[in-house]
Amino acid sequence: MNHTNHHTHQVRSCYIIPPYILESIARTGTENQRACALRTLGLDGRIRSERGLRSGVGPRGLQSVGAPRKNRLIYTAANGTTLPGTLIRSEDQGASADLAAEEAYAGFGATFDLYWDVYGRNSIDDNGMDLIGTVHYGDHYDNAFWDGTQMVFGDGDGTIFNRFTIAIDVMGHELTHGVTAGTAALEYHDQPGALNESISDVFGSLVKQRSLGQTAAQADWLIGAGLLAPGINGVALRSMKAPGTAYDDPLIGNDPQPDHMSRYVNTPSDQGGVHINSGIPNRAFYLTAIAIGGNSWEVAGHIWYRTLLDSRLSVNARFQDFADLTADNANQIYGSSVRAAIVQAWQDIGIVIGEVNTSASEFLRGN
Amino acid sequence: MKITLEMSGGFAHLPALSRPLAIDTAQIEPQARAELEALVRQSRFFDQPLIGSAPAKGAADYRYYTITVVDGPRAYTIQLTDPIRDIYLEKLVSRLRGIAGKPPL
Numbered sequence: 001m002n003h004t005n006h007h008t009h010q011v012r013s014c015y016i017i018p019p020y021i022l023e024s025i026a027r028t029g030t031e032n033q034r035a036c037a038l039r040t041l042g043l044d045g046r047i048r049s050e051r052g053l054r055s056g057v058g059p060r061g062l063q064s065v066g067a068p069r070k071n072r073l074i075y076t077a078a079n080g081t082t083l084p085g086t087l088i089r090s091e092d093q094g095a096s097a098d099l100a101a102e103e104a105y106a107g108f109g110a111t112f113d114l115y116w117d118v119y120g121r122n123s124i125d126d127n128g129m130d131l132i133g134t135v136h137y138g139d140h141y142d143n144a145f146w147d148g149t150q151m152v153f154g155d156g157d158g159t160i161f162n163r164f165t166i167a168i169d170v171m172g173h174e175l176t177h178g179v180t181a182g183t184a185a186l187e188y189h190d191q192p193g194a195l196n197e198s199i200s201d202v203f204g205s206l207v208k209q210r211s212l213g214q215t216a217a218q219a220d221w222l223i224g225a226g227l228l229a230p231g232i233n234g235v236a237l238r239s240m241k242a243p244g245t246a247y248d249d250p251l252i253g254n255d256p257q258p259d260h261m262s263r264y265v266n267t268p269s270d271q272g273g274v275h276i277n278s279g280i281p282n283r284a285f286y287l288t289a290i291a292i293g294g295n296s297w298e299v300a301g302h303i304w305y306r307t308l309l310d311s312r313l314s315v316n317a318r319f320q321d322f323a324d325l326t327a328d329n330a331n332q333i334y335g336s337s338v339r340a341a342i343v344q345a346w347q348d349i350g351i352v353i354g355e356v357n358t359s360a361s362e363f364l365r366g367n
Numbered sequence: 368m369k370i371t372l373e374m375s376g377g378f379a380h381l382p383a384l385s386r387p388l389a390i391d392t393a394q395i396e397p398q399a400r401a402e403l404e405a406l407v408r409q410s411r412f413f414d415q416p417l418i419g420s421a422p423a424k425g426a427a428d429y430r431y432y433t434i435t436v437v438d439g440p441r442a443y444t445i446q447l448t449d450p451i452r453d454i455y456l457e458k459l460v461s462r463l464r465g466i467a468g469k470p471p472l
Contacts, residue, residue: 081450081457137450139461143377143430145449148423152450161379173378174428181425188427196427227379237379253383271431275380 068116069128072108074101077137077152084134084150100135100165104153107171108133110211114172114203115179118210118297119305124178131175135165144170146177160229160252167224167236172207173200184313191318193274198281202304205240206297216289216296222246240286243279259283261319261350280349281319287345288326292338299338303330312356320351328356368392368404371435372463377449378428388467399466406462410455412436412443419447432460 074089076098089101096102108131115121123129132150141154144164151174153164164170177200180186186196201223209219223246224237234247234255243257257279258264264280267273285304289296307313307325314321323346331339343353373387392400413436422429429449434456436443451457 081452081454083450138457143379143428143449145378145428145430146426147429147450148426160381160384164378170378177427178425181427185425188422200427224379251383252381256382269375269382269385270380271376275376275378276382 068122070112072131074104075134077134100163103165104133107168111172111175111207114207125182146174166226169204169208173204176200176203184308185315187315190272192316194277195322197274197278201282202285206301221286240282284345284349288342291341323351324354324356327353369437373433375431377430406455406459415445422448
């Protein structure tokens with residue numbers, strides 16, 4: 001039985017189960033049972049959201065029920081800057097001899113699988129969009145980015161950074177920018193930009209944890225582990241568990257990320273510190289996942305994903321707005337005990353959960 | 368000729384490495400001076416738009432580059448984001464960082 005038929009069969013057999021039983025299975029079942037229940041809850045959410053959309057509230061981005069389409073295309077820029085470059089690895093072709101290309105290919109696959117297997121999302125756009133990546137971009141280029149249609153990875157300079165495909169969460173991070181762009185479209189500056197960055201770190205970390213079969217307690221919660229070159233005093237680019245501790249080195253300085261709202265960094269640089277202040281919601285997700293326990297992608301990740309798709313999440317949302325919605329979605333899907341864990345997590349980083357205001361004026365909330 | 372380069376942003380944003388680089392070509396060795404001044408000329412720096420093409424909708428983790436050149440009475444600043452499409456500007460950024468003792472990009 002192929003993957004698609006298996007998925008369809010599971011969906012059919014789950015439809016007669018009431019949501020409150022599905023939620024219990026999602027918390028306490030076997031791995032397969034939890035996966036089935038989560039996907040069915042997502043589909044149930046879609047059906048409820050269709051009703052919700054008629055009243056103006058509910059998730060955006062309806063979930064696919066057709067066959068998933070995974071189509072990975074990896075190019076090389078051959079150390080130039082022309083994109084996408086020359087195709088060197090495509091879907092279901094034999095492995096190339098290029099290590100960075102193979103790492104990108106595997107990372108894209110793991111990211112696609114997380115979104116499809118767990119959340120029922122068919123690629124970045126939920127419509128089988130090609131997953132395009134270019135490796136060997138630029139001359140010793142110390143970065144990776146999402147250009148709006150594809151991912152781009154540098155080789156690193158060898159002194160500060162290794163190649164940017166070395167860490168699987170980098171691929172998950174960049175692909176997730178595409179998901180965010182097609183859903184919440186969080187503006188890339190200040191708090192909405194830091195949320196945008198945090199969401200990419202969250203799902204990048206979930207890709208890594210799922211690929212390693214790790215629970216929340218077993219995960220290292222590091223972003224870009226292995227990215228820093230030998231000789232640099234650091235374990236990763238960022239730590240979701242302990243923002244501000246990933247590195248402390250005479251050449252690159254110390255990790256600037258805050259772990260609490262009282263240490264929020266007001267800066268004009270980095271578009272208002274989107275890669276700096278993301279540490280605050282990152283830690284909120286870490287605390288949530290640890291408090292709930294089990295696999296982070298199942299309950300905590302599901303709540304974050306539903307919030308990303310929530311039409312009440314505005315493009316200029318602040319941390320408070322996102323936090324309020326995570327608590328509300330947790331309550332709707334899983335009930336008061338999970339909501340309480342989320343409330344505590346946000347409180348621990350300095351945000352007190354309020355009630356979500358569903359009045360029309362909320363859609364016009366400014367910064 | 369005085370050239371200043373400031374970078375910020377990027378997936379691997381490191382504030383400590385985002386401080387401006389300032390190079391006075393009169394203070395560096397002749398070959399490097401010739402290279403930089405040639406790149407400024409080849410890129411038609413003073414005819415470049417103040418702001419290069421804006422990032423595409425939904426783009427993220429790109430870096431911002433702010434380059435200022437003062438050459439006699441002329442002073443001009445441009446801002447770019449990844450990907451730097453002008454090959455001479457891209458080489459100018461790489462070369463500036465190399466001369467300043469930092470990785471190319």
